[in-house]
Every structure is written in structure tokens, then in C-alpha cells.
Amino acid sequence: MTGVPQIFQAITLISYLFFHWKGALDHESIKLKVFVNRNHIIYVQQWYLIYFEDQTENYISQQLPLVQTLDPIQISLDGLKPYTKYNYLFHFDQLSKFNSSNITNNYEIFWFKTLQTPYLKQNLSFSFSSCAKTGSEDHVFQDIIDLFPDHQFFIQMGDIYYGDIIQNQETLYDESYYRMFESKSQSKFYQYYGLVYIWDDHDFGDNNSGESSPGKQAATSVYLKNVPHYPLRYLPQDLPQKYLNSEGIYQYFIAGQTLFVIMDLRTHFRDGVRAMDQNQLMWVIEILDWCKQNQKIDNLVVVSSIPWLGKDWVTFKEQRTIIGNKMAEVMKAKQNVLLITGDSHMVAFDNGYNNDAGGFPHCISSPMDKTPSCKGGQYTFGPFSGNSQYSTLDITYDPATNINCFIVKGWRGKDVLYNYNSCNQKDRELKTSNSCFTSVLQIFINTFVPLLLILVVLVLIWRYTLRFSNQLSHQQVAQQYINLVKKDDQEQNQNLHSYTFDEKQNKQPGTAQKKNSASNLNEVEREKFMNQEIPPNQLPTFLNSAQNQKSVENI
Ligand SMILES: [Fe+2]
Numbered sequence: 001m002t003g004v005p006q007i008f009q010a011i012t013l014i015s016y017l018f019f020h021w022k023g024a025l026d027h028e029s030i031k032l033k034v035f036v037n038r039n040h041i042i043y044v045q046q047w048y049l050i051y052f053e054d055q056t057e058n059y060i061s062q063q064l065p066l067v068q069t070l071d072p073i074q075i076s077l078d079g080l081k082p083y084t085k086y087n088y089l090f091h092f093d094q095l096s097k098f099n100s101s102n103i104t105n106n107y108e109i110f111w112f113k114t115l116q117t118p119y120l121k122q123n124l125s126f127s128f129s130s131c132a133k134t135g136s137e138d139h140v141f142q143d144i145i146d147l148f149p150d151h152q153f154f155i156q157m158g159d160i161y162y163g164d165i166i167q168n169q170e171t172l173y174d175e176s177y178y179r180m181f182e183s184k185s186q187s188k189f190y191q192y193y194g195l196v197y198i199w200d201d202h203d204f205g206d207n208n209s210g211e212s213s214p215g216k217q218a219a220t221s222v223y224l225k226n227v228p229h230y231p232l233r234y235l236p237q238d239l240p241q242k243y244l245n246s247e248g249i250y251q252y253f254i255a256g257q258t259l260f261v262i263m264d265l266r267t268h269f270r271d272g273v274r275a276m277d278q279n280q281l282m283w284v285i286e287i288l289d290w291c292k293q294n295q296k297i298d299n300l301v302v303v304s305s306i307p308w309l310g311k312d313w314v315t316f317k318e319q320r321t322i323i324g325n326k327m328a329e330v331m332k333a334k335q336n337v338l339l340i341t342g343d344s345h346m347v348a349f350d351n352g353y354n355n356d357a358g359g360f361p362h363c364i365s366s367p368m369d370k371t372p373s374c375k376g377g378q379y380t381f382g383p384f385s386g387n388s389q390y391s392t393l394d395i396t397y398d399p400a401t402n403i404n405c406f407i408v409k410g411w412r413g414k415d416v417l418y419n420y421n422s423c424n425q426k427d428r429e430l431k432t433s434n435s436c437f438t439s440v441l442q443i444f445i446n447t448f449v450p451l452l453l454i455l456v457v458l459v460l461i462w463r464y465t466l467r468f469s470n471q472l473s474h475q476q477v478a479q480q481y482i483n484l485v486k487k488d489d490q491e492q493n494q495n496l497h498s499y500t501f502d503e504k505q506n507k508q509p510g511t512a513q514k515k516n517s518a519s520n521l522n523e524v525e526r527e528k529f530m531n532q533e534i535p536p537n538q539l540p541t542f543l544n545s546a547q548n549q550k551s552v553e554n555i
Pocket of ligand 1: 370
């Protein structure tokens with residue numbers, strides 16, 4: 001760095017490394033793809049990747065090339081110890097100037113943990129999801145880091161960005177990746193965890209894209225260039241490698257006693273016809289057969305970018321039946337089988353009760369940051385339609401019983417949506433069929449029933465208040481009535497004397513009888529009224545009639 005002003009050197013050192021991520025993680029190796037800043041001016045003359053086993057000081061260094069292109073540098077770290085945590089950093093100077101005694105202050109330290117040795121039974125935990133807007137800064141990325149700082153990897157099941165590219169131009173795909181790397185939250189997230197990534201429609205082409213997508217070649221080239229991935233189209237070592245020369249990015253890996261099979265459902269997708277070509281279908285069948293027969297594999301996890309129930313797979317009836325039947329065979333021979341999927345912007349889990357093609361457990365995990373939706377199917381748990389969603393799988397092994405438990409949880413941010421444990425008989429045998437309709441109904445019930453209860457309470461309060469005021473009104477009117485009757489009785493007494501006099505005067509007899517009848521009627525109605533048998537709103541009429549009666553009598 002001679003000849004460059006010191007302050008300029010500092011800026012250059014900070015900005016030279018743009019982004020890196022790591023994948024193809026196994027028990028003894030890992031691959032990193034390192035991107036330098038596209039606006040870089042190379043004043044860095046040497047730089048190194050330095051890595052060391054956690055809690056040790058045995059530093060290993062690897063000099064990195066100086067590049068002037070947007071293409072990432074691929075680094076392979078081999079010969080690592082299984083199931084071991086390593087730390088690493090980037091050093092931008094002569095190696096002799098590396099100061100190991102104070103690295104936490106001078107360097108940003110990254111980490112990874114190698115996978116469990118194949119067939120060795122150990123615990124394993126990871127998270128998985130799909131669908132994030134290009135360059136999203138959603139809090140979900142930090143939430144996962146906060147809750148699960150020790151997970152070894154994250155499975156991204158498609159739509160890692162929404163490029164919707166319909167041109168065969170690699171620069172457009174590169175641009176989408178770079179926009180994702182520029183997101184602070186995604187940059188931190190993907191530099192934190194090991195990556196397992198398979199594409200879906202929006203990061204392969206546009207909506208529902210497949211083999212006829214104009215950008216297919218460019219998408220494939222840029223994936224191979226930018227994404228650290230497992231060897232493509234390989235089968236386990238003891239099988240003949242028949243599919244290496246075909247197309248597609250399907251891959252597998254083994255972590256301890258669990259086999260992961262990752263399908264590519266875009267390269268040869270034909271809408272409503274097929275999810276994959278014949279080569280991949282045969283690859284899936286062969287590796288599932290291998291799994292079924294391998295006594296050292298306890299568990300199977302199959303990754304599908306599209307959901308098994310409700311949409312897409314249902315339209316590929318033939319391929320769905322073949323794969324479903326094969327997975328059902330594997331399930332009989334293994335402790336746990338689970339299909340994990342993305343695409344539908346919701347979280348849901350089915351313990352197999354609603355799976356009409358294979359009867360194995362299946363879950364949907366989406367979206368990290370995209371408009372929520374509900375795309376059909378029936379499930380034991382969910383569907384939960386929302387944003388900032390993902391799922392976790394904890395594989396716990398008990399040496400005493402030789403049993404693996406699959407503990408699956410759906411999450412929204414830092415809140416648990418459901419919890420399924422394969423070792424819990426109640427969870428395994430649960431026979432519920434929740435659909436998007438029941439989900440919407442549930443939202444309706446959760447939202448409107450409390451409102452309805454509040455409304456009922458308000459109506460009751462209103463009626464009680466009205467009744468109380470009516471009682472007051474009763475009492476007031478009753479008093480008026482009593483006064484009126486008293487006055488009426490006084491008048492009658494006076495008139496009785498006059499009637500006697502009138503009768504004596506041969507005036508019309510029987511008037512007093514009438515008055516007594518009216519008085520009796522008033523007595524009866526007053527009784528009814530006081531017992532509240534007469535509604536208060538009839539009182540004016542009643543009083544009027546009493547007054548009318550009085551006025552008739554006065555004629
Ligand atoms: Fe999506």
C-alpha cells in the first residue's frame with residue numbers, strides 16, 4: 001500500500017470486502033463465495049482468510065486473489081474437524097502484520113460449525129423459510145439470529161429475491177443478488193449462517209416460471225457462480241453417477257443420521273404438467289430407495305420449493321403419486337420423514353393426516369417478507385397467514401432409547417405459531433383439518449366475537465339504564481295518577497250527593513253507577529300499572545282515557 005495516503009488506505013480496507021456467504025457445509029469442509037466491492041480501486045496488495053478452531057490459537061491462513069471483476073472468489077476450506085466451531089476473519093495486509101492477540105478489537109469475526117459426521121447420531125437444529133422482497137430489511141432476519149444464534153445453517157426454499165427477470169442477461173440476475181447483499185439485515189443474516197438455497201419462480205424467472213423462462217440459462221449460470229452449493233445431481237458415493245450431465249440444480253447432503261434431499265422444481269417445470277424432468281424424477285426415486293435401505297440413516301428431510309397440498313404439486317398428479325408413494329415406503333423404514341416447502345405465503349403443518357399422497361408429515365414455511373396469502377390445503381396446524389414467518393426443526397437424539405424426535409415450530413417474528421413433536425403421540429395422532437377457510441373463520445372469530453361481546457354488554461347496560469329511567473317514570477306517573485284518582489274520588493263524593501239530590505229531582509238516574517264503574521276500571525288498571533303489567537309507553541293513553549272519562553262525566 002505504499003504511495004497511498006493513510007486515510008485513503010483505511011477507507012479502501014473497509015470497503016474492499018463487500019459481502020460473503022458460505023455453503024456446501026459438511027462434516028469436514030465448507031465453501032465460501034466472497035464478493036468485493038464493485039466500486040473498488042485496488043490499493044489492497046495482499047489479503048488473507050484466517051480461520052481457527054474456536055477456543056484455540058492454531059491459526060490457518062489462506063491468501064486470497066486480488067480480483068477486478070464482479071465475480072465472487074470461491075474459497076474451499078477442507079480437512080476440518082467434524083461438528084466443530086471455527087472462527088474466521090479477513091486480513092488486509094501482509095500476514096506478518098496479523099496480530100492474533102487482539103483480534104476481537106481489530107477484526108470482524110465470523111463463524112461456522114461443521115456438520116455432524118454422516119451416520120453419527122447427534123442433535124441438529126436449523127431454520128427454514130422462503131420469499132423475501134429484493135433488498136428486504138425486514139426484522140425477521142435479526143429475529144432468527146437473536147433466537148437461534150447457534151444454528152449451523154438456514155435453508156432458503158426459494159424466492160430469495162423477487163427479480164421476475166424475463167431476459168437472458170446475467171447482469172440482471174447479478175443486480176438482484178447485489179441488491180440483496182446491500183440490505184443490512186440480509187447481509188448480516190447470510191454472512192452469519194451456513195446457506196442451503198434452492199430457487200423458486202421469482203428468482204428463476206417471473207411468476208410461475210419454468211423450463212420456458214427466457215432467463216433460464218442466465219439464472220443457472222449466476223446461481224452456479226454466486227451461490228455456495230452442494231455438488232449438483234450427485235447420488236451417494238456407492239451408487240453409479242448417472243445424472244451428472246443432465247440439467248438442474250438438485251442436490252443432497254447428510255448431517256449425522258439425517259439425509260436432506262433438495263429438489264429443483266423450476267428448471268423443467270411445466271405448469272400443470274410436471275414439476276421436473278424424467279432424469280430428476282429418477283434421481284429422486286434412486287436416492288429415496290437408497291435412504292430406505294441404508295440402516296444408518298434414521299431421518300429424511302425433503303426440500304420442495306412448492307407446497308405439497310392445495311396447489312402446484314396437486315396438478316402434477318403422476319409425479320406427485322410416484323414421489324409420494326416412495327416417501328411413504330421410506331417412512332415405514334425410518335423414524336422420521338418430513339417434507340418442507342415454501343412458496344405459499346403462509347405457515348402450516350400437517351402431521352400426515354391430510355396428506356392424500358403418501359401420508360407423511362409436511363410443512364409450509366413462508367414468507368420472510370412478502371404479502372401474506374393462503375393457497376389451499378388442509379393442515380393439522382395453521383394455516384397462519386402473516387409476514388416475517390419461518391420455521392425451525394430440532395432433531396433431538398436420545399442415545400438411551402435410540403429415538404430421534406422431530407420438533408417442528410412455526411414462527412412469526414419471535415412468536416411461536418405452532419409446536420409439533422413427533423415423539424408426542426397426541427401430536428402424531430391429531431386428526432384435524434384446518435384450511436384457509438377455517439383460518440379465515442378463526443380470524444373472524446378472534447376479531448369479531450370480542451366485538452360482539454362488547455356490543456352485547458353495551459346493549460345490556462343501555463337496557464338496564466332505560467329500565468331504571470322507566471321505573472322512575474312509572475313512579476312519577478303513578479303519583480300523578482294517584483293524585484288524579486284522589487281528585488276524581490273527591491269529585492265523585494261531591495257528585496254522589498248531587499246525584500241523590502238530582503234523583504230526588506227526577507233527573508236521569510244511573511250516572512253514579514257509571515262513575516263507580518269508571519272508578520273500578522281505574523282501580524283495576526292502576527293495580528296492573530303498579531305491577532308494571534302495562535308498559536309505560538301506554539300510560540299517556542291511559543291517563544288520557546281517565547281524563548277523558550272525567551271530562552265525559554262532566555258533560
Ligand atoms: Fe413467493
